[in-house]
Amino acid sequence: MGDLTAGMTAADWCTAVLLPLGALFSLVGTIGVVRFPTLLGRMHAATKPDTVGLVLLLVGAAFQLPDIGSAAPLALVALFQLVTVPVLAQTLGRVAYSRGEVDPDHLVVDELADAIAAADDRELPPGRTP
Amino acid sequence: MTVLDHVFVATFTMLGAGVLCILYGVVRGPSVLDRIVCLNAMSVLVVSAMAAEAALRGDSAYIGLMVTVALLGFVGTLTAARFAERRAHDRG
Amino acid sequence: MSTSIAERSLHRRVIGRLPTILWLTAMWVILWGDPSPGTVIAGFGVACGCYAVAKLPHIPVPLRIRPLWLLRLIGYFGLDLLVSSAQVALLVLWRPTRTRGAIVAVPTRTGSDFLLAMMSGGLSLVTGSLVIELNREHGVVYLHGIPVDSAEDAAKLRTQVQRTEELFVRAFGTAADVAEFEAAQRALERRTAEAADGAPKEAP
Numbered sequence: 286m287g288d289l290t291a292g293m294t295a296a297d298w299c300t301a302v303l304l305p306l307g308a309l310f311s312l313v314g315t316i317g318v319v320r321f322p323t324l325l326g327r328m329h330a331a332t333k334p335d336t337v338g339l340v341l342l343l344v345g346a347a348f349q350l351p352d353i354g355s356a357a358p359l360a361l362v363a364l365f366q367l368v369t370v371p372v373l374a375q376t377l378g379r380v381a382y383s384r385g386e387v388d389p390d391h392l393v394v395d396e397l398a399d400a401i402a403a404a405d406d407r408e409l410p411p412g413r414t415p
Numbered sequence: 416m417t418v419l420d421h422v423f424v425a426t427f428t429m430l431g432a433g434v435l436c437i438l439y440g441v442v443r444g445p446s447v448l449d450r451i452v453c454l455n456a457m458s459v460l461v462v463s464a465m466a467a468e469a470a471l472r473g474d475s476a477y478i479g480l481m482v483t484v485a486l487l488g489f490v491g492t493l494t495a496a497r498f499a500e501r502r503a504h505d506r507g
Numbered sequence: 508m509s510t511s512i513a514e515r516s517l518h519r520r521v522i523g524r525l526p527t528i529l530w531l532t533a534m535w536v537i538l539w540g541d542p543s544p545g546t547v548i549a550g551f552g553v554a555c556g557c558y559a560v561a562k563l564p565h566i567p568v569p570l571r572i573r574p575l576w577l578l579r580l581i582g583y584f585g586l587d588l589l590v591s592s593a594q595v596a597l598l599v600l601w602r603p604t605r606t607r608g609a610i611v612a613v614p615t616r617t618g619s620d621f622l623l624a625m626m627s628g629g630l631s632l633v634t635g636s637l638v639i640e641l642n643r644e645h646g647v648v649y650l651h652g653i654p655v656d657s658a659e660d661a662a663k664l665r666t667q668v669q670r671t672e673e674l675f676v677r678a679f680g681t682a683a684d685v686a687e688f689e690a691a692q693r694a695l696e697r698r699t700a701e702a703a704d705g706a707p708k709e710a711p
Contacts, residue, residue, distance in 0.1 A: 293418060300470055301422045308429035310592060311463050315433035317599035318456055319440045324448055325651050326606060327440075328637060329595055331456040335463075336632070337592040342426075342463045346470035355475035357537045362462065362481050369489040371631035371638075373455060376493060378631075378639040378651065380500040381448050387610075387651075394661055396612035397640055397649040479538055 296348040303345030310338030323388045324381050332374045339366055423471050430464045451495045458488025527563070528554045570621060576678040583674060587633040598654060609655035610639060613668045615646045616691035617676050619684050623648075626675045630668060 293301075317330025343363050347356040381387060382397065437460065440453040465481045528551070535550030536542050557563075598606050617623060620643075627638040630650060640649040652664040676688045 297419055301418050304422055304426045304467060308426040311460060312429040312433045313596040313599050315436040315456055318453060319436045320599055322604050326653060327452055329653055330599060331452050333595050334592045335456055335459045337588060339459055339463050342466040346466040349470040349473050350475055354540050358478040361537055362485055365485050371628035373492055374631040375638050376496045378637050380496050382639050383500060386446055386448060392609055395610045397610045
């Protein structure tokens, strides 16, 4: 045991906890990408745990870097990830819905479809077909 | 080997297993959007592996590359998604 | 007279663009990794050059930051991010094929573009939700959430979304935004009460 923990500083311990935790989140997210049956479910798995995993890994890596100047770009990476993930999720969600790749069997309610149907009814007066 | 060495082995093993899962997802599909989602997750995993690598080596040489890969992955995924949308629109 | 207007517009143009240029310079310095005067000056020059070449427009940002609400937002947000990730992780490991979701419509109570954009970004990141469509005209946001198995879960999701919206408005909105939000909130409550009672009530 003494050999195993020789020369470990507090920063090393932080890294030792955060790195595997982040990698675990990433791994679970990617397993979800494979295991979820629907496209929207896969997108949930691809966005959330991967982001948390990446942020944990970045914080863990920051503890191993020599000074704060070389660790600052890691914060930039985390910021970019947090800003870009919602944009991607939203774009992909809209595209998935417009392509009709949303499986209604896995939805309890779909209020967007109801709203689209209602809007179509308003646009087409009764007795006229498109 | 200290605890930290074991930690690095475990981290890289998990990330590697994640990449394998993603590759399976890319091959399986079944639709274009599934593949786009998988490839985006892969780019996030590559950035994660680079972060682990930076921790292992204790230097910041890769960090500029990490920013680049993260932004390129974002732009690539967005472009591919837009392209898929336009094709659906043209067909309809 | 004309010079003072020209001066003021120049002043406004410079001040309005300054935050973006400072942010670009800060990014340049961070990526170089050394805050020496030469790097800062070069970064400032490159940022100004990018601005001039790309002809980026000056977008007024009508935001006011309230530190207390911002802290609450960050705390709630970080906690929610972790919880929703753990939740999705559990779902992955435990019968993912049986997981069902729902697409729910949630009425928004703010008209500000910035707040709507920030809110939908925040929603896509947390609470097992994913914004699919944003209808600005009618002020409705459509989002997909997992796991939703019943109407009660859908209602819970709706409550969570509205709480997130309130936090964003109170943390970043101007006084006008907050007033608009509160008025819309009262109108919404009244409509809900009327729908529940079945008969319209007199407003106090």
